[in-house]
Amino acid sequence: MDTTKAWESYRLELKPALESKLNELSLLGYKKVTEDQLWTFLLAKKWKKLSGDIHIHRLVRDILQVKPQEFMSYQTIEAFKSPNLFAKIDEEELKELLAFRPE
Secondary structure, eight states, rough: OOHHHHHHHHHHHHHHHHHHHHHHHHHHTTTTTOOHHHHIIIIIISSTOOOSOOOOOHHHHHHOOOOOHHHHHHHHHHHHHHHHTTTSSSSHHHHHHHHHOOO
């Protein structure tokens, strides 16, 4: 079984813990956080270097210990890594946009 399938099987088992954390984040004002965003954060930050025997209780603990600040910091950094929105605009179009002055 490849690692993607293995993690997806864990995801099904961890769904109650994920939902609990999403409810907590929602109560704290982070209402737009999705399960996919939380899962991606866990894979990229918490479980990136996880090796050896994987125990469900450790994964549940990691989910429940996610702090809103660390999650939001991760989201902010990932947003800055996204592609440049002006990458497809050539130099002339960019000058035109920057020179535009509404009347």
